[in-house]
Every structure is written in structure tokens, then in C-alpha cells.
Amino acid sequence: MIPYGKQTIEKNDIEAVLKVLEENEMLTTGKYVPEFEKKICEYVGSKYAVAVNSGTAALHLATFAIDIKEDDEVIVPAISFVASANCVLYQRGKPIFCDINPNTMCIDHTKIEQLITNKTKAIIFVDMCGQPCDYNEIKKIADKHNLILIQDAAHSLGARYNDQKVGSYADITCFSFHPVKNITTCEGGMIVTNNELYYKRAMAFRTHGISRDFKEREKMNTHYYEMQELGFNYRIPDVLCALGIEQLKRLDTFIEKRNEIANKYNKFFKNNNELIEVFDNNYYSAYHIYVIKLRLENLQTDRDTIFKELKNNGIGVNVHYMPIYLHPYYQKLGYKKGLCPVSEDVYSRIITLPMFPLLKDEEINKVTDEVIRICEKYN
Template sequence: MKEVEAVLKSGFIAQGPKVAEFEEKFAEYIGTKHAIATSSGTTALHVALLCTGIGKGDEVITTPFSFAATANTILYTGAKPVFVDIDPKTYNISPEKIKEAVTRKTKAIMPVHLYGQPADMGPINKIAEENNLKVIEDAAQAHGAIYKKINVGLWGDMACFSFYPTKNITTSEGGIITTNNNEFNHDARALRAHGESERYEHVILGYNFRMTDIAAAIGVVQLKRLDEFNAKRIENAEYLTEHINTIDGIEPPYVAENVKHVFHQYTIRVKNGKRDELREFLNNEGIGTGIHYPRPIYKQKLYEDLGFTANCVEAEKAASEVLSIPVNPALTVENLNEIVSVLEDASDRILS
């Protein structure tokens, strides 16, 4: 609040010195040469796709098991999202399915680090290299996540993070692109600011996708606490998993080897078709829940109306079974014990 007040008093509230400071500090945190702040995670993805030359007639391979923004940004460019199935354990896009989906129209792969667990970037990048494809990481849920000792945000040609209020850190609303590519950095900065190369010099068609100094001021402070927040999320997740492992009818999240999962969501799997019943039970007991996500993107009305179809058996199965329960850093041991107790009660009453 003090930092926001200082910005307001400065009189410089549009994109300015605080945005530049936040970009510098975020790039340093991830380990990239560049970070370009935007107005949202969605606009970050849109800009990244444009920087990599994605446009009409192109195909971008991605997951159907994500928030709609992942695929919507591909549509914004005139390109076509190609949906391939997920790994049933991690819920992330399956590299094997990516390999099968590559065509002469494929120009990029957009993996999502879902729930804060990194996608399997090694084989994904190998497929991209073999087929001369760009890789854009949708890291909206994965601030501070690590794959094989390397930060998420360093694996793709570009990566995009979101700072929506529910994310591991927030700027109230906002996004950021990370990249080591100087050309992409230059183009992204122009695209987010009406295509300006300098003030009132418009060289390309751009957008108003800028972050404000107000948002950046929040981000600078939040970034200092990211590791602390993530450590608490991981601690809470480990506690829940230890106790949920013994509850019949519920499968705790799987964590792959060689990754740091930062648990943007703690998502259990509910067997025997009882997910909705368990959700109602938890909600009635005062425990918040979410379904991330209730249907694959290609089954959203927009995509059905556009004629999209896909054969993603695992994504459809996951959509009918996943349930997210609280994992946020503010939870106390008492809160966690209450969650476990209610789940045990639910197992006896409705899951067994």
C-alpha cells in the first residue's frame, strides 16, 4: 500500500520507472536477458505469438486442458490451435501426442505448466528443434517453478506469466514475457505500446497492452515474497498429500521427478464419478473448491461453433474428476487439519 501511495504521489502512474524496475527484477529472478511487462497474462501470450510470426494459416499445438485464454490468444492471431491430449498424471500436454500432431502448417508449440507443475520441456524442445518450431511457454500458473534445475521461463523462445489476483504473486492484474531473444524483446515492447519505436513514431500495428506503474509497484513488493509464498504452498501441499494418501476414493496430485511444483492449485482426483457430490459436501462444510477445468477448451461453445473437435480422452476424463482444494500460503495447520477431517468424513459418507 505504501508503494502504491508513493506512485500516486509521484504523478507518474502510466507505464514508467516502476514498470522498468519490475521488468529488471523479474528478468533477474527468472534468469533471462529480457522481461516485458503487459496488461495481463493473456496479452502477454498474444504479443509472444505475434513476435514469433504466428498468423493466418498457421497451426499452434497446445493443450485443451487449460484456461480458455491459452487457445484464445492463438485465435487472435488468425492461427489455429491444435489440441492434443495430456499426461493423466501431471495433466500437462503429452510430448508423444505433440509429435503425432505436427504438420507442415505447424509453427509453434504452446505447453502450459498447469497448476504450477512444469510441462515435460526436454522432449517438447527436442520435437520443436527437429521440426523448426517455436516454443512459447504458458507459465501463467508457474512463477518460480523449476524443471531439471532450470527455471520455467527459460525453456521456450518466449514465456508468459500472469499476475491475476489468484496467482502465486499478483500485480492486481498484469502479465510479463520473458525471453533471451533481442529481436523478440524489441518487437514485444513495440507491440504492447501501439507499435511505437519511440514516442509518436508508429512503425507496426500495435496495441495498448501496457502495465501501469501502480500494478508494477505491487509486483516489485510481491516478487520479494515469491519464494516465501511458494515454500508455504509446497509445505501445505505436502501436508495435504501425506494425509490424503490414506483416504479412499481420492487421489492426491502427482509430482514428477526433477521438478519444483509450486502448487498454484492443489488438485485432487475424485474416483467413481463422485466429484460433484464431494464438491457440494466440501462447500457445505465451508471449504472452498474449484474445478480447473470443467471441460476441455474444444468443448466450449465458442470452439464447438467454430467446428473444433479433438480426440483427447485423458483431458475429458480429467475434466470430470479433478477438484481443487485450498493450498494458499495463509492456511494454518488448523485449517489443513479441518480440510483433511472433512475429506475423511466425506470418504466415509459418500466416496466409499
């Protein structure tokens, strides 16, 4: 089976992890956590970073940092991983789902403004598949209505928008270091921001809402700390950050390889465009995943049938993602089918193909051959 995603672990990664274990100093939050945060800041061009134990935790930090409260509305793209909307619910806010651009799978900025009310506080936009959204257009809307921007860049670390790296456009940007992401810490995430208040709130929230005012500690006792907010234990261990530091050194190489693979896929599928449609790539994508869209109007079957046949023939396909509001939990909250028709149509057509730097040419050829063979069977 060719997996849809796979991490790249090399000798230097293993040695970095072993070094932390051999030092036997801090296995939890020690010196490697701030070092990893500093290096990500340098890479993306931001002032502050807070590392956490998952991309979901990063999104939760972001909604807490901007003070999302009960009944606050946050506009979220309909197609994304559920965490992009769950982080709003965690703060008792209300996700307002926006349809997507069918050519990019990113939020359709032309449909955002009609969703804005006097309760709207923020927009969360997601760089689907690693493709940057049209930040300038989204920012114009946010500035016009005085809204906060949260960028879910779980897919797009290493991508560029107009030659500027992802991570410095939004008020807060969230990254994920899950094993199949562009770099991994096994599990992990991070927020970056240029806003000092958001940074301080996020830092406290990561550690149970505890604030350590060192001036007060000097006046009183060195043990002094205060829990000022209800926070969580979202800390990430030192040993995982040591892995992240090593992975980051090779990120640009990983992204280059992903783009090479995507170009091979694109070239092949564009020559078979009566059956397969590829998504637009307007900016330098990180290609966390590679998604194709089936032209079902030319096929006498549905997506799920082709999906199953690909699986049965050794291709580790996936689907990213079902519209969030179609999940049973969101249905119980009152969201209805038909809310975002473009998202629902795109969802019915998409399949995620294998994409990772170690993917070999013969594996790429097998993937493309099987996709076309099976599609032609139903043409």
C-alpha cells in the same frame, strides 16, 4: 468459507503503492515498469522482459511476436485456461489440441509429434498447477521440427526444472500476476525472452504497435514516432509494478509455504488413496493450485455432487479446467467432444482445493476432513 486462493498483502506492499501515488509522477508506464521487468529478468535468468496488464495480454504478445498468421497451427494442451488457446485465435491461427498426461495434467509430450503438420509453427505448453512440464522432451520435438516454443507459466513463476528456474527454457515464457497467482500486481502479466526480435515486436505491440526510433527522433523532432503494426494498449501502470516489485522479494518464501501445504495434503490423501489420487510432482512445483483426482470407480456419485457438498460445508473449491475445446465457442468452430479422451476423463474427476500461503493448519485439517467425510459417504 475457506477460499481456494487468496493474495498475501503486507505493509511493505501498501507502502510501495502509496509511494508511487505520493510521488505523483507517472501513474501509467513510468520508472517502476522497467524496474519490475529488470528484476523478473534477474530472477528467472532471461535477457528481456515486457510487462503487460494481464497474463492473457502476455500470451497475445507472444503469439504476435513469433508472427502467428492465418492458418498457422499451434499445438496447445487440451486442459488449461482458455487464454492459452485464445491467443492463437487472436492472430487468426488454429489451435491444435493435444491430450494431457493423466498423472501430471501437463501436455503429454508423447502425443505431440503425431499432431505436427506442414502448417505447425509453434507449441504452447502449460505448467499446470505450477508443475513444470518435461521441457527437455518437448524441446527435442521442437528442435527436430523447427518449431517455436511458448511456455505458459501463469502457474509456475518460482518453480524449478532440474534446479533451473522457470523462465529460460522456451523461446518466450509468459507469466500472470492475477490476485491468486504466486505474486500479484492486482492484474498483470509479463513475457520474458532471450530473443531480441521477439522482444522488440512485443514492446511495440504493447503500445498500439508504435515504434519509437530514437535515432530518427534526434534527426527530426522529439515528438516523432511511428505506428508500424496494429497493436493494442496492453500497458501496465507504474503503481501495479511497484506492488509487483515488493511481492517478488517474498516469492521464494511464498513458494516454500505452498510446498509445505502441498506436502501436508499429499501425506493425508496418500493415506486415503482408495478414494483420492494426487498428481505426480516430478520437479519443484510452484503449487499455484492444488488439485485432487477422485477415484470415481470407487464412488457412487459424480464429481459435481462432491463439489457442491464441499461448497455447502465451507470449502471454497474450484475446477481447473474444462478442456478448452468443450467450451461452446470452440464447439462452434468445429471442435468435437472426444478429441482428447484423457483430458475429458481427468476433467470429470478433478477438484481444486484451497491453496495459499496464509492457509492455516486448522483450515488444512478442515479441508481434508471434509473431503474424506463426503467421499466416504458415497463409497
